Amino acid sequence: MATANLFSPPDTIVRAPFVNEAFVDFSNGDNRRAMEAALTEVRNQLGLEYGMVIGGKRLRTEEKIISKNPARPDQVVGVHQRAGVEHAAVAMEAAQKAFASWSRVPVQERAALLFKAADMIRERKFEFCAWLTYEVGKNWAEADADVGETIDFLEFYGREALRLDRAETPIQFPGERNQLRYIPLGVGAVIPPWNFPFAIMAGMTVAAIVCGNTVILKPSVDASTIAARFFNLMQEAGLPDGVVNFCPGEGPDFGAAVVAHPQTRFVAFTGSKAVGLEIHEQAAKTKPGQIFIKRTILEMGGKDSILVESDCDLDAAVEGVAASAFGFNGQKCSACSRVIVDASIYDSFCDRLVERVRKIKVGDPVENFAAGPVISEKAYRRVLEYIEIGKGEGRVLIGGEAMETESNGYYIAPTVIADVAPAARIAQEEIFGPVLAVIKSKGFDEALKIANNTEYGLTGAIYSKSRTKLERAREEFHVGNLYLNRKCTGAMVGAHPFGGFNMSGTDSKAGGPDYLLLFTQAKSVAEKVGVAAEAEDEPMGI
Numbered sequence: 024m025a026t027a028n029l030f031s032p033p034d035t036i037v038r039a040p041f042v043n044e045a046f047v048d049f050s051n052g053d054n055r056r057a058m059e060a061a062l063t064e065v066r067n068q069l070g071l072e073y074g075m076v077i078g079g080k081r082l083r084t085e086e087k088i089i090s091k092n093p094a095r096p097d098q099v100v101g102v103h104q105r106a107g108v109e110h111a112a113v114a115m116e117a118a119q120k121a122f123a124s125w126s127r128v129p130v131q132e133r134a135a136l137l138f139k140a141a142d143m144i145r146e147r148k149f150e151f152c153a154w155l156t157y158e159v160g161k162n163w164a165e166a167d168a169d170v171g172e173t174i175d176f177l178e179f180y181g182r183e184a185l186r187l188d189r190a191e192t193p194i195q196f197p198g199e200r201n202q203l204r205y206i207p208l209g210v211g212a213v214i215p216p217w218n219f220p221f222a223i224m225a226g227m228t229v230a231a232i233v234c235g236n237t238v239i240l241k242p243s244v245d246a247s248t249i250a251a252r253f254f255n256l257m258q259e260a261g262l263p264d265g266v267v268n269f270c271p272g273e274g275p276d277f278g279a280a281v282v283a284h285p286q287t288r289f290v291a292f293t294g295s296k297a298v299g300l301e302i303h304e305q306a307a308k309t310k311p312g313q314i315f316i317k318r319t320i321l322e323m324g325g326k327d328s329i330l331v332e333s334d335c336d337l338d339a340a341v342e343g344v345a346a347s348a349f350g351f352n353g354q355k356c357s358a359c360s361r362v363i364v365d366a367s368i369y370d371s372f373c374d375r376l377v378e379r380v381r382k383i384k385v386g387d388p389v390e391n392f393a394a395g396p397v398i399s400e401k402a403y404r405r406v407l408e409y410i411e412i413g414k415g416e417g418r419v420l421i422g423g424e425a426m427e428t429e430s431n432g433y434y435i436a437p438t439v440i441a442d443v444a445p446a447a448r449i450a451q452e453e454i455f456g457p458v459l460a461v462i463k464s465k466g467f468d469e470a471l472k473i474a475n476n477t478e479y480g481l482t483g484a485i486y487s488k489s490r491t492k493l494e495r496a497r498e499e500f501h502v503g504n505l506y507l508n509r510k511c512t513g514a515m516v517g518a519h520p521f522g523g524f525n526m527s528g529t530d531s532k533a534g535g536p537d538y539l540l541l542f543t544q545a546k547s548v549a550e551k552v553g554v555a556a557e558a559e560d561e562p563m564g565i
């Protein structure tokens with residue numbers, strides 16, 4: 024694959040058609056050894072302090088954010104600055120200054136920066152996997168999927184920006200040259216969650232900057248190290264000062280201050296429903312001096328269902344439900360947290376699911392156990408509270424408790440709770456941990472009704488061999504990402520543009536052909552050409 028150098032002339036960009044980054048095969052000895060070496064190397068760098076970087080200047084604050092390994096809370100992964108409310112204006116000034124030049128940089132050069140960063144991450148893949156393992160507790164394959172998705176976003180959005188640049192108006196009006204240009208919006212706030220701390224953080228950031236915007240990036244307090252390392256890599260790749268302003272900070276103070284700033288043109292947020300709605304509300308309040316309507320791109324929570332029909336391949340359904348519910352300990356917005364099972368196969372499905380879940384080994388992700396800890400003490404307490412609620416709302420088939428370890432990691436046993444009513448709290452509220460509710464359905468109509476009975480609408484899946492049921496699900500199962508006869512997690516950039524309905528967000532479809540439009544505004548330009556036409560020949564209308 025040929026790679027353009029950053030700031031090379033536009034016509035030298037040659038990039039092969041997009042393909043998703045291949046997953047690493049960790050059963051291969053070389054790959055295993057490479058991962059082990061990376062884990063050792065990264066362990067030697069744990070506890071380093073990182074700067075806050077505004078307009079290219081590294082700043083220190085008195086108060087710090089300490090990022091810890093959830094598998095060993097005594098182990099500090101990174102020490103970060105803590106941006107305060109007062110830093111919002113400083114970061115905005117730097118981002119606005121950079122916008123004046125960055126917005127005029129040819130899109131080919133901006134795309135070349137993304138391609139160069141993709142190449143650099145590819146070369147250092149195991150190192151980034153190791154950081155994810157230490158900072159958020161991903162096992163090796165989950166960490167690799169996060170790194171692969173990051174590379175995919177860089178590659179995909181680079182190409183998408185080049186495609187947008189070639190956009191044309193659908194019609195050329197006689198006597199005119201008509202043009203449609205997608206120009207940047209201005210300065211944006213990028214506010215990612217901790218659970219895909221590389222892919223979502225980097226994806227939202229590079230989508231914004233490749234379109235010519237500049238950003239204030241506020242990573243999650245639980246995953247600031249991976250963001251700091253990404254920022255450093257972007258600087259190495261040639262990112263000009265002020266295009267991304269790296270500001271670790273707390274959401275409710277620094278994050279909220281950036282959202283409220285009158286010059287914040289847009290907010291790209293991924294996180295919980297509660298915070299997304301708060302941002303939506305705050306961004307809608309026009310401040311003195313604000314001359315635009317802020318745009319919000321909000322991707323929020325989920326309460327995702329899998330329907331298991333009597334005519335399905337039961338082995339595939341059991342495997343798909345277990346992977347969707349317990350992959351990364353259920354800490355994916357796309358995770359299956361409700362399985363809706365036809366009454367005629369309910370008991371046998373439950374038995375087989377329990378056998379499958381029993382095989383999930385829980386332990387330190389550094390040693391590549393399938394299931395690791397939940398992210399923090401706060402999450403640990405929340406999930407255990409939901410398990411207690413679940414004990415009153417159903418029958419615990421397996422799990423249902425915390426797991427003690429010498430390292431004091433935040434481990435919770437994969438938990439399946441059966442006989443849960445569709446309106447029960449554990450069937451309605453996002454738990455974001457290794458807890459699955461099993462709901463019995465009588466007939467396909469009822470199953471579909473239950474699937475659609477939450478306020479969310481992110482992902483969903485159905486296992487069935489009936490073409491009629493699959494087609495009805497295609498029409499009636501109201502989710503942004505629907506999967507037929509496969510698990511409901513694991514969206515691939517380009518193939519499964521990702522985003523949800525209803526309280527799951529604004530359906531922005533990350534990794535899809537419409538995503539970059541959200542970071543641009545279209546300008547239509549008509550130029551009269553040829554001999555000046557008579558006034559009455561000019562178009563009428565708006």
Ligand code: NAD
Pocket residue numbers: 214215216217218219223241242243244272273274275276278279282293294295296298299301302322323324325355356357453455481521522523527528
């Ligand atoms: P969160 O909402 O607690 O935090 C997300 C980000 O918002 C963090 O950076 C946080 O510091 C910041 N924040 C918090 N309060 C803020 C405020 N008042 N103003 C501005 N920023 C603020 O979410 P989380 O725990 O980091 O992530 C888990 C959530 O993210 C789950 O609900 C999950 O479903 C969701 N998620 C959704 C998607 C998706 O694509 N729909 C993807 C991943 C995660």
